[in-house]
Amino acid sequence: MPLIEAKDLVKEFRRVRPKTGAFSTVRTLFSRDFEVTRAVDGVGFAVEAGELVGYLGPNGAGKSTTIKMLTGILTPTSGTVEVAGVVPWRQRERNARNIGVVFGQRSQLWWDLPLRDSFRMIGRLYRVAPARYAQNLDRFVEVLGLASFLDTPVRQLSLGQRMRGDLAAAMLYEPPILYLDEPTVGLDVIAKERIREFVAGLNAEQGTTVLLTTHDMDDVERLCRRLVLIDHGRVLYDGPVAPLKEKYAPHRELVVQLASPAEVVVPNADVVRAEEGRVWLSFDPRTTPAASLIAEVSAKYEVTDLSLVEPDLEGVIRRMYLEREG
Structure with missing residues (x-):
């Protein structure tokens, strides 16, 4: 059985439609005239124990709303979710013991207490045995x-320090599932890498199941083996990264540094850029293996250095969404 399973998940938000003209307030109060926004529209996916999944999409796609339903903060309008055999919004306390949650823009730490005291409070709240807590x-x-x-005190911590504290707090009681919503937003390079290493270690060494939402594609490239992409509340793609790249960015680049500038001409590859003896060759690895292209270039030209460049995931996902809109 999957550890996390969502089926036909829908979440609608209703707000009173604004009125204009005389007696607008009275008409609003008694007419029950509402606007309905569907933030999540039939989402379905399953996550097995030990997976590390990127749950991605543009702003307003429904990512955070989905996470809030998985945590039990929100109740779905329709559809079903089970997390470790628990329906989150019906059994909130049981669900809370199974999950750790880090929201990048919010903190579960006590603002005026030293970080150490926040940890003590969380340990007591979740009844962690003293030896295990230590x-x-x-x-x-x-x-x-x-x-x-x-x-x-937490209020005096930098954003990077607070995020590291939030991660520790989320895992002190050893939940099998960790939800991360924009965990590296606003952090410097060093803080981001610390958090990535920590999450990767939890997943690899303890088998913690991780669902990650982020706009930072470096997080995804570094951590995720599987992606679930959504837009306007619907799942567009669910699978490994490699097939997505093959479909939306099939070409690779071979960057060659020549001993002296020369015009490079090889079959099955196009020169897309050249400057000061460095040449960028675009090729399709499905028809032209990288090894054969390297051998051909090396046989015809004096090469001092070379490298293969994979398409960046951000560009791949952008092409996917643009193709959909077009």
Whole structure:
């Protein structure tokens, strides 16, 4: 059985339609005239234990709304969800013990308490045995580099420090599932890499199941083996990264540094750029293996360096959405 399973999940939000003219307030109160926005529109997917899945889409696609239904914060309008055998909004306490959650723009830490005291409160709230709590805290302090600000009030922490604290808090009680909603937003390069390493380690070493929403494609490239892409509340793609790249960006680039500038002409590859002895060759690996192209270029020209460039995931997803709109 999947650890997380959503079927035909729908979430609608209703708001009173604004009125104009005389007696507009009275008509609004008594007419029940509402506007309905469907944020999630029949979403379905299943996540097996131990997977690390990127749940991606543009702003307003329904990502955060889905996560809030999985956590039990929101109740769906229709459809079903089970998380570790629990219906989240019906059994919120049981569900809470199975999940850790990190929202990039919100914190579960106590604002005026030192970080260490927030951890103690969470340990007691989830009834973590003292020995297990101490062991987990020591490990997270080391891996996430928390030692220098454990006794600092949360309100005085930088964004990167707070995010690391939130990650530790989310995993102190060892939930089997971790939801991450924009966990690296606004962070510097070093803080981002610490968080990525921590998440990758949780998944690889402890088998923690991770569902990640992010706009940072470096997070996805670094962590995710599978993507679920949504737009306007509907799933557009669910599968590995490689087939997506093959469909929407099949070409690769071979970048060659020549000993001296020369006009490069080889079959089955196009020169897309050339400057100061460096040449960018575009080719289709489905018909022209990279090894044979490298051998052909090396046989005809004096090559001092070369590299293969994969299409970036952000560009691939952008092409997919643009093709859909066009």
